[in-house]
Amino acid sequence: RAKALGRNNYRHFTVNLSNDGYDRLEWITRLRNALANGEFMLHYQPKIEVLSGRVTGAEALLRWRTADGQMISPAEFIPLAEEIGLIVPIGEWVLNEACRTNRAWQAAGYRPIPVSVNISAIQLERDDLVHKVTQALNETGLTARFLELEITESALMSDVNQSIATLNRLRELGVQIAIDDFGTGYSSLGHLKRFAVNTLKIDQSFIRNITTDRGNAGIVQAVISLAHTLGLTVVAEGVETPDEYRHLSARGCDLIQGYYTGRPVTADQLVTQLRPVR
Ligand code: C2E
Ligand code: MG
Ligand code: MG
Ligand code: MG
Secondary structure: OOEEOOOOOOOOEEOOHHHOOOOHHHHHHHHHHHHHOOOEEEEEEEEEEOOOOOEEEEEEEEEEEOOOOOEEOHHHHHHHHHHOOOHHHHHHHHHHHHHHHHHHHHHOOEOOOOEEEEEOHHHHHOOOHHHHHHHHHHHHOOOHHHEEEEEEHHHHHHOHHHHHHHHHHHHHHOOEEEEEEEOOOOOOHHHHHHOOOOEEEEOHHHOOOOOOOHHHHHHHHHHHHHHHHOOOEEEEEOOOOHHHHHHHHHOOOOEEEOOOOOOOEOHHHHHOOOOEOO
16 A cells, blocks of 8 residues: 655655555566666765765665656565566666766766765675676766765675675775665674775664663664774764754764755755855
8 A cells, every 4th residue: 555655855655565456477577677667766865974064975775666656665676676686787777877977966066975876685796796886987987986885784794705805896996885784784793894894884773762772872882983993984874853963973973864964865956965166
């Protein structure tokens, strides 16, 4: 049952793949056609630097608008896309589109920021990932440091040695790496030290009730300290209230991402939040 999400800044319906009247094969066909039909788009959510209050990054988030006007959440279709391997061409489209858009912002004279792209576990385990990233940078002309890849902690942990090797090659290219959903993936501190990453993103489940839940507050404080000890930037995701923002900023969190500081918006809306440099 599609339900209206009144809190979003555009009106749409979200669809639950498992109970929307289409069967699995129909969903697979629709998903296969979506790329060719141009039904995907990216929204961008700002990341705010606490010290300056400025937008210092933006995460590209995939959106699927079907021909009949339904919006389908990535949480719904990415698992299916991963299962049938379609995440590989979709992920390649996302990489190119995000790099192209960021390059266009820079060409239009806006203050440069890195754009962050989510990389699926399936993409990470393929040996052409580094090649695909190199291609996206070359074809769009985006400088490597203006691309950040977000890889979940659990994806990194599925084959630690391969992850270490891939991260090293990506870092040699000059792209930045963030560990997404940090705190949910069981990585040991020993592994963390060996992953060549720049940033930890604290999973939003730890941000909920941070001002009242001692457990979450303690975990978040520990992750901030850990990140800083390792020389990493730390981002809190899913920050929804001014109280959460104040709590995190008082404890030294570097960057904030969440509905409180900015919802995911179109590329055109995002760029208005970056002041031109010339
Ligand atoms: P994620 O990478 O951890 O992204 C954060 C999710 O939290 C996004 O959901 C974002 O819209 C949402 N969010 C941001 N601020 C808040 C907040 O204050 N409160 C709440 N409740 N939620 C907030 P979204 O866009 O639905 O994406 C869900 C997940 O789908 C992402 O989690 C990511 O794992 C995946 N995803 C999205 N785009 C892509 C993509 O291009 N490729 C791949 N492989 N995965 C993607
Ligand atoms: Mg992410
Ligand atoms: Mg996350
Ligand atoms: Mg997530």
